[in-house]
Amino acid sequence: MVKSIKALLLGIVLISKGVLADTTLLVRSSVVTPRENTGFQQNGVSHQRFSGNGIQLSQAVLTSDIQLSNSWQLSGVVNGYEDGEQHLGISQLFVKYRPLVAHSIKPEVKIGAFYPAISAENTDIGWLARDFISNSAINSWIGEELRIGGVEASLRRNGRQHRSDWSWKLIGSVFKGNDSTGTLLSWRGFALHDRQSLYNERINFAPIPWVVDESELAAPPWTEPFREIDSRLGFYLAAHLAYQRKSELRYYYYDNRADNTQLDIDRIYAWHTKFHSFTLRHFISPALSVYGQALIGDTLMGDYVVYNDFYSAYIAASYQRAQSRFSARIDWYQVIDRDEISEDPNDSRGEAFTLNYTKTLSTHLNVSAEWQINRGRQANLLFFQDTQDYSERLLQFAVTFRY
Amino acid sequence: MKNFPLLLCLLTVIYLPLSMANDYVNLAVTITDADGNKVENGVVIFTPTFNLETPPPSPLEPAIMNQINKQFAPHVLVVHAGTEVSFPNADNLFHHVYSFSPAKQFEVKLYKEFTAEPLLFEQAGIVDIGCNIHDWMLGYIVVADSPFFLKTDADGNAQIDLAKGEYEVRFWHPSAAKAKAFDSDSIVIDSDKSLSLTLDKVVPANDSFDDGFGDY
Numbered sequence: 001m002v003k004s005i006k007a008l009l010l011g012i013v014l015i016s017k018g019v020l021a022d023t024t025l026l027v028r029s030s031v032v033t034p035r036e037n038t039g040f041q042q043n044g045v046s047h048q049r050f051s052g053n054g055i056q057l058s059q060a061v062l063t064s065d066i067q068l069s070n071s072w073q074l075s076g077v078v079n080g081y082e083d084g085e086q087h088l089g090i091s092q093l094f095v096k097y098r099p100l101v102a103h104s105i106k107p108e109v110k111i112g113a114f115y116p117a118i119s120a121e122n123t124d125i126g127w128l129a130r131d132f133i134s135n136s137a138i139n140s141w142i143g144e145e146l147r148i149g150g151v152e153a154s155l156r157r158n159g160r161q162h163r164s165d166w167s168w169k170l171i172g173s174v175f176k177g178n179d180s181t182g183t184l185l186s187w188r189g190f191a192l193h194d195r196q197s198l199y200n201e202r203i204n205f206a207p208i209p210w211v212v213d214e215s216e217l218a219a220p221p222w223t224e225p226f227r228e229i230d231s232r233l234g235f236y237l238a239a240h241l242a243y244q245r246k247s248e249l250r251y252y253y254y255d256n257r258a259d260n261t262q263l264d265i266d267r268i269y270a271w272h273t274k275f276h277s278f279t280l281r282h283f284i285s286p287a288l289s290v291y292g293q294a295l296i297g298d299t300l301m302g303d304y305v306v307y308n309d310f311y312s313a314y315i316a317a318s319y320q321r322a323q324s325r326f327s328a329r330i331d332w333y334q335v336i337d338r339d340e341i342s343e344d345p346n347d348s349r350g351e352a353f354t355l356n357y358t359k360t361l362s363t364h365l366n367v368s369a370e371w372q373i374n375r376g377r378q379a380n381l382l383f384f385q386d387t388q389d390y391s392e393r394l395l396q397f398a399v400t401f402r403y
Numbered sequence: 404m405k406n407f408p409l410l411l412c413l414l415t416v417i418y419l420p421l422s423m424a425n426d427y428v429n430l431a432v433t434i435t436d437a438d439g440n441k442v443e444n445g446v447v448i449f450t451p452t453f454n455l456e457t458p459p460p461s462p463l464e465p466a467i468m469n470q471i472n473k474q475f476a477p478h479v480l481v482v483h484a485g486t487e488v489s490f491p492n493a494d495n496l497f498h499h500v501y502s503f504s505p506a507k508q509f510e511v512k513l514y515k516e517f518t519a520e521p522l523l524f525e526q527a528g529i530v531d532i533g534c535n536i537h538d539w540m541l542g543y544i545v546v547a548d549s550p551f552f553l554k555t556d557a558d559g560n561a562q563i564d565l566a567k568g569e570y571e572v573r574f575w576h577p578s579a580a581k582a583k584a585f586d587s588d589s590i591v592i593d594s595d596k597s598l599s600l601t602l603d604k605v606v607p608a609n610d611s612f613d614d615g616f617g618d619y
Contacts, residue, residue, distance in 0.1 A: 022495070022496045022497065022515070065497075067497050067514075070499065070510075070512065098535060098536070100499065100501055100510060100535045102503040106538075156538070158538040158539065160538075160539055160541050161531065161533055161538070161541055163578075167538075245539065
């Protein structure tokens with residue numbers, strides 16, 4: 001399977017390495033320390049992506065930006081994974097209209113399937129984190145449950161071109177196909193990993209008795225994050241403000257406007273999820289950057305069958321010295337159950353600490369080591385084990401090849 | 404560069420009669436700002452107030468404004484009006500270079516590792532250039548109405564050979580366009596000399612934190 005994915009990706013690279021396409025292939029292989037519990041992708045209680053140990057194909061990403069004309073660009077990201085329900089698929093595919101205008105305020109429109117530019121850490125190709133193997137709790141969740149299938153329009157003014165220290169961008173978007181977002185936060189809780197969901201992919205989680213019982217909710221122990229259930233449009237509004245190229249603040253308000261009373265033939269519910277997100281990044285020097293994000297939101301399913309508030313924040317620092325990069329991140333997260341259904345407790349909270357060292361060996365190759373501890377308590381774990389508490393340690397060694 | 408010896412011979416052949424016709428002297432300039440920091444990319448244009456017996460030759464090849472690592476190189480290019488400028492693209496990605504400045508309006512599509520046909524810059528003025536793909540790219544082409552100009556290096560130094568005589572002098576810097584470098588509008592050059600110029604303004608530090616902070 002892995003061989004066929006690699007062969008397919010390599011073939012696409014060779015075809016698309018034309019003059020008009022900027023194409024990059026990234027393959028990352030990791031050695032992961034042994035896991036004690038089965039991961040959520042195999043309906044286990046662990047918040048870890050991998051269940052087994054040994055060598056894993058953790059990322060195979062092919063990105064291509066193709067200049068269709070002066071103003072139109074087509075971008076796509078194809079991902080191959082060894083784990084999960086789907087091994088090959090598309091995570092992003094969109095066209096961008098960016099006309100050349102004389103006015104100091106310039107427009108841009110994106111149409112298709114893409115991420116909102118909400119994360120300060122996922123700045124590498126294919127929405128990978130530049131400084132870590134695993135994403136923060138916030139962006140692990142966004143990578144698995146949030147994707148925009150719609151239109152985003154923005155106006156921006158770049159300060160540097162107008163002798164100003166300040167740049168800004170205002171963004172609005174409408175989208176469909178993001179109706180079940182909130183499911184994983186409620187039934188699995190926050191997790192930290194680098195597995196992005198592919199289009200039409202389903203993501204498993206542990207089968208909470210009240211959720212899966214035929215006589216109770218009778219929902220499946222999986223979700224399909226980009227499914228359209230209620231035919232309603234969601235939206236987000238955002239503003240970016242930057243001082244020179246040193247500091248930047250981004251604010252996003254997201255509301256999928258899902259009709260929480262709707263469910264589809266697979267008994268997948270629409271979850272009305274909305275949140276505020278604040279992202280900040282700052283360069284202390286060209287070699288040292290700090291960044292962080294805070295997320296405050298809530299999600300509602302059914303007639304207050306599930307109603308949860310969720311919070312998360314992280315702060316990270318990254319220091320580059322010659323070919324070496326040292327990074328550290330602290331995550332906090334919490335889900336507070338506010339509904340009356342005691343058979344489905346959704347309370348969870350935890351924190352994680354991540355250290356990463358990455359060494360660039362050449363333009364095509366880098367190696368990294370990452371240690372992480374993620375611990376907390378989660379009420380619904382009592383259905384599967386003796387304690388609500390969990391403590392998950394992860395040590396990964398990765399080799400990343402890019403061409 | 405294989406034509407370098409030929410170029411050298413040509414320049415020598417042109418320069419020798421030139422230096423015989425006009426008596427040339429060397430002017431060394433060091434520019435610091437109001438805080439005493441060395442000023443890079445400071446431009447001084449010298450316009451002779453007298454008739455040159457033999458004007459200097461036009462450049463044989465176009466000037467070059469390259470694109471390297473999503474930045475214009477050089478950040479500031481100074482050319483005499485009537486000079487062609489070539490736009491190579493050393494990056495392995497697409498650039499869409501444009502200017503809306505009154506002195507020269509253009510757009511060039513630069514596919515990766517590609518050089519467009521040179522453009523002629525005839526009208527004197529400051530031409531701001533940008534890239535529609537990479538908002539943070541910014542460069543300047545200073546089109547001088549005189550063939551005599553200098554641009555300071557990272558240490559704030561530059562030098563120029565000038566025919567003896569009186570020149571109108573003008574200073575320009577991308578981050579301090581209105582800063583004054585000279586006490587008067589003209590200067591008499593009659594022998595080799597070194598000038599230390601101090602601007603009346605502080606030039607803001609370079610903001611070129613270009614890696615990893617792009618749009619995403």
